[in-house]
Amino acid sequence: MLDLTPKTVSERSALRINPCKTCQPVGALYAALGVHRCMPHSHGSQGCVSYHRTFLTRHFKEPAVATSSSFTEGASVFGGGPNLRAAVKNIFDIYDPDIIAVHTTCLSETIGDDLNACIQDISVPDGKIVVHANTPSYVGSHVTGYANMLSGFIRCLADPRAAKNDRTAVFPGFVNPGDIRELKRILSLTGLPSIMFPDQSGVMDAPMTNTYVMYPQGGTPLDDIRALGGCARVLALGGFACAEPADVLDKKCKVPCAVLPMPVGVGATDAFVTAAAEGAGRAVPEELEDERGRLLDLMLDANPYFYNKSVAVYGDPDTVAGLVAFILELGMRPRYVVTGTPGEAFTRRITALLQEYDTGNCTVKAAADLFELHQWIKNEPVDLLLGTSYGKQIAKAEDIPLVRAGFPVLDRYGHSYLPIVGYQGGIRLAKMIADALMDRQDRDCADEDLEVVM
Ligand code: SF4
Numbered sequence: 232m233l234d235l236t237p238k239t240v241s242e243r244s245a246l247r248i249n250p251c252k253t254c255q256p257v258g259a260l261y262a263a264l265g266v267h268r269c270m271p272h273s274h275g276s277q278g279c280v281s282y283h284r285t286f287l288t289r290h291f292k293e294p295a296v297a298t299s300s301s302f303t304e305g306a307s308v309f310g311g312g313p314n315l316r317a318a319v320k321n322i323f324d325i326y327d328p329d330i331i332a333v334h335t336t337c338l339s340e341t342i343g344d345d346l347n348a349c350i351q352d353i354s355v356p357d358g359k360i361v362v363h364a365n366t367p368s369y370v371g372s373h374v375t376g377y378a379n380m381l382s383g384f385i386r387c388l389a390d391p392r393a394a395k396n397d398r399t400a401v402f403p404g405f406v407n408p409g410d411i412r413e414l415k416r417i418l419s420l421t422g423l424p425s426i427m428f429p430d431q432s433g434v435m436d437a438p439m440t441n442t443y444v445m446y447p448q449g450g451t452p453l454d455d456i457r458a459l460g461g462c463a464r465v466l467a468l469g470g471f472a473c474a475e476p477a478d479v480l481d482k483k484c485k486v487p488c489a490v491l492p493m494p495v496g497v498g499a500t501d502a503f504v505t506a507a508a509e510g511a512g513r514a515v516p517e518e519l520e521d522e523r524g525r526l527l528d529l530m531l532d533a534n535p536y537f538y539n540k541s542v543a544v545y546g547d548p549d550t551v552a553g554l555v556a557f558i559l560e561l562g563m564r565p566r567y568v569v570t571g572t573p574g575e576a577f578t579r580r581i582t583a584l585l586q587e588y589d590t591g592n593c594t595v596k597a598a599a600d601l602f603e604l605h606q607w608i609k610n611e612p613v614d615l616l617l618g619t620s621y622g623k624q625i626a627k628a629e630d631i632p633l634v635r636a637g638f639p640v641l642d643r644y645g646h647s648y649l650p651i652v653g654y655q656g657g658i659r660l661a662k663m664i665a666d667a668l669m670d671r672q673d674r675d676c677a678d679e680d681l682e683v684v685m
Pocket residue numbers: 254255256275278279280282283335336337338368
């Protein structure tokens with residue numbers, strides 16, 4: 232399918248081919264689904280929200296509920312305020328959420344709808360809430376939209392007068408429900424009282440019960456979001472998705488924040504576990520020490536298969552930074568590292584990681600696309616692709632093993648239930664990488680070299 236991708240790389244400034252990101256509202260919608268009894272609302276045309284819902288449903292294999300202002304020509308010319316007013320009334324009347332989280336789209340941003348003014352004008356039923364965020368898709372990516380929606384919740388709901396409490400707010404970053412479960416398990420082992428915000432576990436991996444529920448058990452309760460204002464501290468896991476919402480909370484409610492890397496791999500998980508244990512005023516529990524030891528054991532056992540293998544890593548910036556840190560720990564060699572999310576902070580972060588190791592030449596690029604990554608690979612192939620499903624065509628065209636991690640993974644099942652964060656996530660990730668490399672070796676070796684015992 233991509234066999235005809237040309238080898239010659241030419242400079243492109245106004246065109247992305249096979250972009251390594253999607254649009255802001257997808258992230259805003261996912262953030263809103265992590266709030267209990269929340270209805271995400273897309274202020275734009277029905278086509279936009281169909282795309283956003285479909286995208287999330289394909290990754291999580293779960294229905295992603297959301298509503299739309301259903302712009303037609305009239306709203307596009309005269310403004311979408313009346314549509315939003317009608318939508319809010321209908322949503323509360325028909326679907327009865329506790330809160331509606333409105334995000335904008337390209338269209339409503341381009342015509343200049345003032346969402347804040349529109350919402351001020353709307354009569355919201357007693358006890359119900361409408362929050363909003365601006366998420367123009369021609370800026371940033373779905374990660375930016377996720378961060379903007381979190382900031383929108385905090386601006387509207389976090390209460391600076393909330394009673395001071397000893398809880399730690401944990402912003403998990405743009406991760407799967409399986410990752411959030413793992414983070415909560417680690418926090419519970421360390422004994423740190425916490426508020427996970429947002430929390431898509433129990434929503435985007437709700438169990439099959441034979442009964443459809445529009446608002447499953449999971450999601451951060453509204454009272455917990457209000458109580459963020461009284462938390463002792465924030466642990467923001469991933470600077471690209473969480474630093475800005477943490478900053479908004481700090482400015483509004485004076486809650487100090489520590490921005491940590493997404494806890495993928497040994498070092499980053501150590502940082503998270505240590506911060507959690509210190510926050511709880513306890514030693515790191517033995518169970519976590521043991522898990523760490525098992526991860527190190529696996530890394531050592533399979534080292535001959537990892538060592539010096541070249542890897543192309545691509546996806547969301549926090550996830551990619553975590554994956555790069557981990558493959559460096561495994562003794563692998565990142566050769567190409569790209570994200571679709573713009574921002575020089577990404578190149579600085581990856582360059583800083585690479586400087587800790589001496590792994591040779593590595594091309595790092597933000598606001599990149601997979602077409603260019605493919606061209607680089609055509610010029611100098613790698614041993615492994617590590618990233619989203621969108622690398623599948625490159626993997627097929629170049630006959631390179633692909634390990635799926637990050638968002639989105641559209642062509643496999645079960646991945647969103649299982650973590651890549653924490654020591655357990657590291658074990659899973661290391662196993663997936665070793666399996667892919669060893670399967671390739673088995674496929675390519677001569678019959679007499681096909682070993683059963685490794
Ligand atoms: S028009 Fe904009 S908001 Fe709508 S789906 Fe396309 S990129 Fe996303």
